[in-house]
Amino acid sequence: MVGHENAHRLGWLGTGRMGMEMASRLIAAGCDLAVYNRSSAKAEPLVRLGAKPVSAAAELATTDIVFITVGSSDDLISAVLGRDGLMSGADGAAPRVLVDCSTVSAEASARIRAEIADRGTALLAAPVMGNPKVVRAGKMTAAVSGPRDAFVMAEPYLALLGRGVTYVGDGEVARTVKLCHNLFLGVVAQSLAEITVLAEKSGISRQAFLACLNKSVMGSLFTGYKAPAYVNLDFEPTFTATLLRKDFDLGLAAAREHEVPMPVAAIVHQLIQGLVGRGYGDADFAALLQQQAESAGLTLVSEHADVPDGLETTELTQTSTSRTEQGGKEEPGVRPNLPWLPKRAFALSGAAVLSVSVLAACSSSSSSSTSTSSSSTASSSPSSSTPITIGASLSLTGDFSTDGQNYKQGYELWASDVNAHGGLLGHQVVLKILNDASSPTQVVTNYQTLFATDHVNLAFGPFSSLLTTPASSVAARYGYAFVEGAGGAPTVFNSPANLADHNVFDVSLPIKDEMVPFVNYIAGLSPSQRPKTAAYPMADDPFATPPVQLAQSMLQALGVKTVYSKIFPEEVADYKAPADQVAASGAQIVVLGSTDVPTVSAFMQAFEQQHYTPKLFIAAAGPDQGSAFISAVGKGNAVGMMVPNGWYPTYANAASQAMVQEYVSKYGGTASDVSADVAEAYSVGQVMAQAVTATGGTDNAKIIAYLHSGVTLTSVQGPVKFDSLGENGAAAAFVSQWQNGGNSFNQVLPVGEAGSVAIIATKPAWTS
């Protein structure tokens, strides 16, 4: 701040819109300022701010520096040299420096410069760049030319007017700077009009486009404060088209004089001429936008938007720093992005999120036992009034959704049964089932939610090896016993997490044990009847290879010679080559590690073509597919085909029969509609219930120890006894066979099991 009171006394002549704004900045800075305007009313606001009014221009002559802002060259001459002008005082008083902030002709300026020099007054030409609004925002600048010592004297006050001024030389050269500035102004305004029209015709609103432009490096103070005019078609003049044309006339004349080509300015000159010609002469030069739009066949409509002009910020911070800054405010209605939360997770875990918030809201008022014990997660033990919550993630949508829906029914059937019989240890059971959409990543998120946020008491696993593997490591980390109904590929049990924590328990038959009843059947045959050779073609698949390999090692131990054993890629499109090799081997037993119907049917067809019929033919998968299998291979050829099979609805087990009845009464349908998935899920609940009852609570460490203790538990699928890796070594296994001309699919092994039918011991010849 210059605020030195006894420095120079200042005068201001002409307080129009520009003069008003500039003079008020000097007053605000504490300068001693006298003001004069032809109509004194216009000076009134400045007087109220603290300026000293004077009744005649000549009275200003006694000050040191006089600033002058008038409209035209003629006004300037009369205000300075006229009869009632600044220099008209009888005492011959004259200021030391006269600063002309108007835009006037070089001739007028030169004439005044010459005349006042006689009185010892120096003239500084200081044409202002900026309109009143720009001045108010403190963004005004000016080029100044004239005697250097006069500039040195006036500079502190000029600096107060805005962003500072630049001394450009002697004489009238500042006028050239101003001309150059205005040429640039016109060119930029035209360019801005062109790109704005292009953007709008491409479907972008002017508001959006200019907002974006002004955030970019190409945005400037000018493009910023012109934005409201362009967006809202506000052509209220700040600088008229006619005045701009005059500056282009002068500027191009100067260019001609100095032999400077200005092709771009010349085109814009003609465009401004066009604007004046169309009748926009008195409108703001921003009407260039209107003209450009008309040329492009675009009709402009005001967007009536609230557009910042980039000038408010500085203005506000200068006058009152307590006001909020314009930039960086949060847009209403726009949710901040949560980068760590994938979108899909948002949608899928919606239910979880909801329940979490409910839990959080209630946690403070709930009984103390829950809230304190919940922090220790897996070892929590509910008081008798609180339910036992069991968390599970199931694939209710996606690839595994059929099984997932069945599992949900199985879990719910078990829970309703338990609750109908008084619950577990007197606690009602509450299931909390989240949907993982068959996704190995979502299943991890779901169990994290169940363990870390919901603090469920117990956990049921998913049912697919693909999902169990990642999920079980989460369960291991939180110390939960992870009891599942399926997902028994060796990769699940041999995962690093399970090898370290031994917390996974699969209540169903381990995949690799599927062929064991078949091997036991061979072992039970008298040595004379026992087949001598076997072939083991296997698809490269975690479900197909392990059972066949186990069967191979067991049969070899029985003295059955292996004549073919190869793993073929799962995605092979043609099985003729391996099938022909098996046929050529002449093996009496074929144990096929198939994954689907086409694999089995391809081998069957090739065998038939090669006139080869094995005595016994069992496939890991395919013949269990009912009509899908029959339609592919034909009824006749199906006879004698065997497949390991899991639980089936007519399984002669009292608990199983009861469950089937309950299922039918709860969900309708017939007994044959009950999926093996339901029994698997139900078994999970049964096993967990026995463990909770035996350990007297929901301490997962105790449950894990109990399940590993070698105890034999019961389930609707038969006995359950876990080995050290959580595989059910006691699981019942069955083999089914197509019989009766391909019309019935009967359970044949183990021999003597209730409900089993006599096996067809020699596969009949191919029939088609």
Add this chain to the structure above:
Amino acid sequence: MAREIYQAIVDGILVGGVYALMAVGLTLIFGVLDIINIAQGVMVILGAYLSYELAARLHIDLFLGLLVTVPAMFVIGIVIQWAFIRPLRGRERTSMTLLVSYAVALIIEGILYQTFGADDRQLSAWYVTSTVHVFGFYLPYIYLFGFALALVLVAALYTLLYRTGFGRSVRATMQDETAARLVGINISRVAAITFGIGVAVTAVGGMVYGATNSFNPNSGYDLISRLLAIIILGGLGSIGGALVASVFMITLESIVDIWQPEWAIVVFYAALVLVLLFRPAGFFGRKAVRAQ
């Protein structure tokens, strides 16, 4: 061991014939039209389903049924070309056809699922499982008939391409589309008919494939990558090349299968890479094809 190798060679030749039937249409479309028809695999399956329907509902013999399915597939091909391929223009055309034909594949697959369900089917006839015993080898009639059909088809397409005016237009289009247009060839007509023929011959491949393998609407995807490998090895656009490459690839695969089935599929593509290193245009490169 020697016997196993002979068996593998026999298998390779017989199965190779089936693959040739499926691949000739693809090589024709790729070679002439610069279209990578990903839908070719599904069209094989579509052909199989058409044969299945004729056999199951009207009890028409599979080979006799070709008199119906081949013209039907020709019409389907023309319609697909007109509706989906023809509108594609410009520099990105070839890559766009990849996406568009994939979309066509998905559409056909969806229609097949809706119509036939997901169950596997297989075509049956007396010659599917019956065999002739030659030099100790059981040769199924279906493969013999299929191989014969492959030879007939290749000969017919050769005659069409090299002995007829239409064939001259096709080859001219293959060499330089712009020049062909300038000498008055109706390019869009040539393109439509060629695409139609390419799809029509697939009906034959579909029938034989459906008789030698079980299939469902999804089976086409296993085929397409192998078919593409075969036509690239044979030389794009080369009809005979497709036959030679089919037999070569399947035989090689069958032989490797004796020792290590898991390597068979690897060798299949490794052989492709190796051959292309020394013969970048395949057995019968495109230039050679055009020069004939």
